[in-house]
Amino acid sequence: MRELEGKVAVVTGGSRGIGRATASELSRAGASVAVVARSRERAQGTVDGLDGPGEAFACDVSNPAQCADLMSAVADCLGPVDILVNNAGITRDNILIRLKDEDWQAVMDTNLRGAFNTTRAVARGMMKRRSGRIINIASVVGLTGNRGQANYAASKAGLVGFTKSVAQELAARGVLANVVAPGFIETDMTAELPEEAREGLAERIPLGRFGTPEDVAGAIRFLAGPAAAYITGQVLVVDGGMVM
Numbered sequence: 754m755r756e757l758e759g760k761v762a763v764v765t766g767g768s769r770g771i772g773r774a775t776a777s778e779l780s781r782a783g784a785s786v787a788v789v790a791r792s793r794e795r796a797q798g799t800v801d802g803l804d805g806p807g808e809a810f811a812c813d814v815s816n817p818a819q820c821a822d823l824m825s826a827v828a829d830c831l832g833p834v835d836i837l838v839n840n841a842g843i844t845r846d847n848i849l850i851r852l853k854d855e856d857w858q859a860v861m862d863t864n865l866r867g868a869f870n871t872t873r874a875v876a877r878g879m880m881k882r883r884s885g886r887i888i889n890i891a892s893v894v895g896l897t898g899n900r901g902q903a904n905y906a907a908s909k910a911g912l913v914g915f916t917k918s919v920a921q922e923l924a925a926r927g928v929l930a931n932v933v934a935p936g937f938i939e940t941d942m943t944a945e946l947p948e949e950a951r952e953g954l955a956e957r958i959p960l961g962r963f964g965t966p967e968d969v970a971g972a973i974r975f976l977a978g979p980a981a982a983y984i985t986g987q988v989l990v991v992d993g994g995m996v997m
């Protein structure tokens with residue numbers, strides 16, 4: 754089924770991992786995909802693998818002016834944005850007493866402020882057209898907390914509050930906003946975990962394995978499509994049952 758035929762989707766942090774798998778999945782569903790990364794070259798790598806139309810864009814999501822410019826460039830090139838996936842995210846892990854100001858700020862600026870920057874830049878257009886989907890990628894640690902990730906968990910919990918507020922503000926205009934909260938997914942972000950830690954973690958996952966980027970992309974495709982037309986302000990956890 755190509756349920757997103759004629760739609761324009763923006764995926765931030767699209768050069769690898771969950772973002773890359775999401776761009777491919779939305780493309781398979783028929784959408785034209787704007788792949789966003791800090792480097793246009795790396796975004797192009799994802800675009801080259803798409804089934805349908807796509808375009809690569811450079812943007813640092815923590816920069817509000819770049820996000821505004823990005824959305825007008827996407828509109829000029831592919832058309833107005835129907836689906837926004839805020840996937841760009843970073844970690845700067847450390848225990849609280851060793852967490853530096855710049856590690857706190859960098860994580861907030863990319864993970865939380867980045868979603869605000871891009872969402873504000875598309876909201877007016879979506880409201881005018883009375884349709885749109887905003888999908889923010891948080892994390893189960895935003896729901897549970899995690900030792901050594903106070904900054905990251907706070908940014909992801911913040912995304913949940915942000916999304917629910919946006920969902921309430923924009924619902925009357927036909928714009929839906931939801932969160933996908935992945936558990937442990939096999940990407941560059943989790944590749945550095947030592948083998949011992951991986952085994953320990955897998956034991957805590959009822960489905961017995963880490964997720965794949967495609968597992969998350971499938972949930973995003975669902976929330977972007979017609980089957981999710983009556984769902985807004987929700988958190989969809991994709992974690993193999995780890996957090997119930």
Ligand code: NAI
Nearest residue numbers: 766768770771813814840841842892935937938940941942
């Ligand atoms: P990744 O590190 O493989 O990819 C992150 C992407 O974001 C990269 O393309 C990177 O270039 C981009 N990015 C980082 N800062 C950016 C900025 N300022 N502007 C634009 N792009 C920027 O990460 P992964 O694992 O694919 O994660 C994607 C999202 O899923 C992140 O928000 C992450 O927090 C979240 N997540 C990942 C989990 C995992 O286990 N891998 C678990 C839960 C959530």
